[in-house]
Amino acid sequence: MKPSIKFKTATLPLLITLALLALSAAIRASCHDGCDSVLQNTFLGENALPNSNGMPAGDTALGDHALFSVFGGRYNTAVGADALYNLFDNDENSAAGYQAAFNDFGDGNTAVGAYAFFAGGAGPFEGYNTATGYSALKSSRGSYNTASGAFALANGRSQESNYNTATGAYALENNAGS
Numbered sequence: 001m002k003p004s005i006k007f008k009t010a011t012l013p014l015l016i017t018l019a020l021l022a023l024s025a026a027i028r029a030s031c032h033d034g035c036d037s038v039l040q041n042t043f044l045g046e047n048a049l050p051n052s053n054g055m056p057a058g059d060t061a062l063g064d065h066a067l068f069s070v071f072g073g074r075y076n077t078a079v080g081a082d083a084l085y086n087l088f089d090n091d092e093n094s095a096a097g098y099q100a101a102f103n104d105f106g107d108g109n110t111a112v113g114a115y116a117f118f119a120g121g122a123g124p125f126e127g128y129n130t131a132t133g134y135s136a137l138k139s140s141r142g143s144y145n146t147a148s149g150a151f152a153l154a155n156g157r158s159q160e161s162n163y164n165t166a167t168g169a170y171a172l173e174n175n176a177g178s
Contacts, residue, residue: 043067045081056087083111090127100131106143111136113150133169140175147171 033044039057043049048061051069058075061067065085066078072089083095086103093109095101101111102118106127111117116131118138129145131137136147138154142161147153152166155174166172 048078080114136166 031046035042041059043061045063047065049067056070056073060077062079064081066083069086073087074091076093078084079096080098082099084101088105091107093104095111098114100116108128111131113133115135115138126143132148134150135154136152140153144162145164147166150169151173152171
């Protein structure tokens with residue numbers, strides 16, 4: 001085989017591979033940003049605030065899938081991947097961290113840290129909780145709870161788990177009631 005044919009034969013697949021890689025990167029790079037001056041929503045990130053049903057207003061989403069499934073609600077702030085991922089007609093919630101307040105069913109909740117207040121509430125009135133730290137209030141339900149520290153109030157299983165304060169790592173981790 002002639003040297004020029006070897007070079008052409010080896011170069012063509014390499015060029016095709018490089019071209020496909022360049023195109024695939026351009027296709028994947030779809031970080032969206034924008035704002036809505038009528039509803040006062042602001043978003044930045046892949047699928048941040050894309051499914052805004054119920055006309056949410058004044059919401060801010062920053063991060064991959066932040067405020068992903070919004071069914072109503074106003075004045076919510078989500079910073080981090082999957083923060084406030086599912087929000088059900090609730091107002092004035094703040095979440096910062098990976099999957100912070102992932103399922104939020106109440107008003108006035110604050111979650112700071114990865115998995116903080118992950119499960120959120122499941123009742124008609126479950127809000128005004130504060131979770132600070134890794135997995136703080138992760139599976140807890142109820143209202144007016146404050147958890148500060150890794151795994152603080154992380155596994156409260158009672159629907160009536162209200163008015164609790166846990167400070168420190170693993171504080172009241174498996175709390176079963178008020």
